[in-house]
Amino acid sequence: MDAYTVDLLNRRHDRFTLWIPASEGLPAPKLVLGTHDASNNSFNELVRLSMTKPADKTDLWEVDPKAITPPLADGVYRYWFEIVDTSPEKLGTMLVTDPLAFTVDYTLTQGSGEQLQPATVIKYRDGKLWPCDMDGTEPSRPPVPDQASLPSNNHLVIYELPASWSKVGNDGRGVDVDVGGFADVKALFDRNTRSAKWASIHGPVLAELGINALELLPPADAKNKAEWGYATAHYFAPDSDLGSASELVSLVETIQAQNIRLVTDVVMAFGHDPYGYIAFEQFHLRPNDEKSNPDSYQSHATGVLRDGYGGQSWRYAQQTQTYDPESGGVDKVSPSWSFHRAHLARWMADFGVGGLRLDSINNVGSWDFVRSYKERAWELYNARYGSAADPSKFLVIGEELSMPVSMIHQGVVDALWNEPWQGRLRALLLGESSEGDDFEWTVRKVADTTLVTFDGASFTDGAQAINYITSHDIEGYRKERLYNFLSSNGVSDVQKRAKLAFALLLTSVGIPMIFAGEEFADQMDRSKDMSKKQSDPVNYDRKNDGGWRAALFEYVANLVKFRTKCPALGEDDTNFFHVDQGGKIMAWSRGETGDGKMPVVVVANFMDQNTEGEQYVIPNWPGQEQDGWREVSQQRDVPTKWVGKEPLMAWEVKVYTRWRE
Template structure:
């Protein structure tokens, strides 16, 4: 047995108590009153505990201006009574609970409007609990915190990190792959249950082949419904120190991140710090101490909003800032994450807080690279650059302008140039924007093409390839939303929407060749981007604009000499032997898209440009020469009269991509 002290910060509440039991015991014992230290606002209770696992809750004489009606515990589908249920029956059950919870929340909202201040006791989970059982226990109709004691001390788990010293890519070299843990692994026809950290770990080889070096993972905080499939649309964290247990244990998460690091892949957490779930523990202690009393904007409100403006002069503390800062430090130090995406950053409306919390996160991360990016919609450079708090932001204007091009044939070259070269919008660096043509907030572009324009099959895939070239060659960090690289066609939904891995499986009839070809196209572009330093700097010039033919050309280059020229036919017409002037350097270039070499003379090159097609020319260097032609077996055979002597196929080892 060893003494363990439970603490609860509730500076203006009159009384608090602890409920505690061994995890193997059915019922809680007598409440243990906690003593308050008025000098710092903490309640404390010290109890002698043996090694083992314990369940605990706090009770408080609330200062919140309404009491929440408790939400029911969700079913555990691993229990015997649910094991025989089909997936459809489980989904129906989940929808029933979702409807019931929505009704309870509506009653709570009405109670908030009608009630006056009353001092009542409320039972809740420790806001700092690192493990939570949402199902509760026999006499705890609410969730319980889980405490593990070993050798007289509290532990999170016993995982030992193995690959902390592995090289991780710097920010400017990132290619981000955004996943939803519950839907990334497995598939619709997979007979085994999937959708956990350990299953994502099994897909690391796939990510390596794709060329990914960063993964955005949203969001593994526990959410209001405790059902991972709803994370897409219910960004309402309830517990800021406990992970989503349906994805696995803390040790599972650490092992997944460790294996990612071993393979040179960084892991970026999607953090929700604008608002939380209405039943989050702090809302029950003293709502207005941590949150705004009313939403800042009722049209953009998703739950109680953290009040980062409030300073408690008596205790010399910024309550909301301290709690979120503690949470972020814990996630960085405990799980070794490599960056954070700040959800709804514009709604936070407090750059002082964002500056401070980003600094705290990077301090906790130590010397390793740590990327902080904001969802700041509509995007503006003020959130980044020299004075902004973030390293980068979601480049939402890129998405909408490219979407207009791909769906509606909007070939406004001026608009397109402004997002290809984000400096025209006021951004300064490569890491200031994250470019995407799809993310979890939108239908995939392939779905948009089908739903809005009835464009399918090869024509749709051709437009996607055009969008991907623009995404991968523009200034900024590219991000791929899981599945779009293989032509996944699923609409955005609150239900299960697992990746259909059969799209890239081997088929005897080769009926999925279009999907496999798109995946190969993505892999090649990611590899080109990673291996060519021209994409790591902001050097970009527009070298040719033809508003009549709707052709745009631009070059990217590095100070070390690498050069890439992108030529884009935005029109719906095939352009034969199109002259592209103002090539930056004469000599030999490799056309990446169709894999041939072409010689540039007089700073001009002629290309065949299919409709809505981009070609990528990679400079091979001053001294590169095409390999000598192989001797012909029959000297009487002459070259075809229309053969193009300015182009030649080169062997892979001769190509300097």
């Protein structure tokens, strides 16, 4: 087993371990170990053994597997820890999952509902304990990718994918059959991989789309079955619905071979983890019960209590003199800080994570912790490449819709989701202005997000803002899928407006993110309740309809590949040089202009009418007299005499450049 940068993870190779901070006076936990009988799906208990503390490791409980009698044979085992519940409910003695489990087995469980505790899976071989899949396979680590081949942050196009759903369909009993996993996601990139569950996948859709960053919505294990969500329970284990660690490694190897970075979504505001029972007062709190505790309140939202959304809020302010899981010594540590930094080390080392998206960071309640987590992520990334580590090839993104951009300037995160960009874009798609601006300034703030001020601060670099047309957050006004948004607002030609939306997304300052299915304007077949996050499966069949959706996909794919490669779109320089009709027709350039420069010029018509006549003249076009201009979205060369003079159709965006790959 390869070593980790966390002492506690390395100790688990030699012994069963359970860290319980401030455990003095608590009864010794017990290891309940056995095997799984697949013939009748039962647990054959072999030992129920009290754990002991090493003399030099305060609050660390262990069992040496070599000391178990009768001796363990090499093979795959299941286990729980028997503890006395410390949560406010005081449920008594109960069996809990190992909080550091790398694989969990929901065919063997204890308890029910929120108390459901799946068995932990481990392999015993040659006197050691080895992480393994359910079938005993010992996962490898993906090779460290060549750093030079990875995309830089300012050329990323992120694809946001909740992997546990794909397409409407059932087996006749109302059970979805196209609920996917890691192996099915791999089929979106690899022509030779056949999706076992996603019947709608016909070919490597995402390889054809050309995205270079895959964001998996929380891939760590959650208790909710057959659906994705933010109810993370087992932070060290890949979600059992999505597949095994080996399947995740195979997916990572596949995308890394195509120079695509893996971004993982992490939930640290609240959890449904075993520590809610093992050591509640050390790891969790209930804000309503501790209103005098500053840790009960959201950051950047004065007086607003944190929300556990059915789980338990993590306790971040408390420190305890205890065993330090990272260093292995005894020190004053925050148990929650140590826990989350430990699973970060696991995911960075074992799955080659190339970026992180931190959910609901104000609800975490501690900017100090978020900064510490970000800095630890960077330490692990830098260690991957040593002194040659490229700071443009890794990113920690925060999600907080109140837009505390000051977090970036204070070094808490590297980038933020830019939700207001979505609202401005959707207003433009209907010919409206937004946020009190006139139409021209709404366009300007969409094209260049550094022009916007949030809470006294602004983005100063395009790699700090994640722009999107749609996300999994479909709740609320004008948040639904693009097709449904346009249709419900009376837009008859969805393809034309969708093309305009993607042209702006993929040429504006900021990192573009595409929500799964939007690249061919998928629509919502089931989910009509706008109070819930996206749960309607993606229907990838629609991408192959042979009609306007297939044409839209090709249009988006062409611009995605342009966005990932064109140097000018990696720069922030934006020059608005033409405004007509009160901003309803505008032209601007991206990238530096001048001798030898090759900027991108964007021309947009936000009106229902075509421009009049055979020509529409745009003065001040940078480098207008030079040869080699082409229009990217239509993939055609433009004669020099027509540069800056081409007509515009209604709701059309044209993208020009002299740059060629």
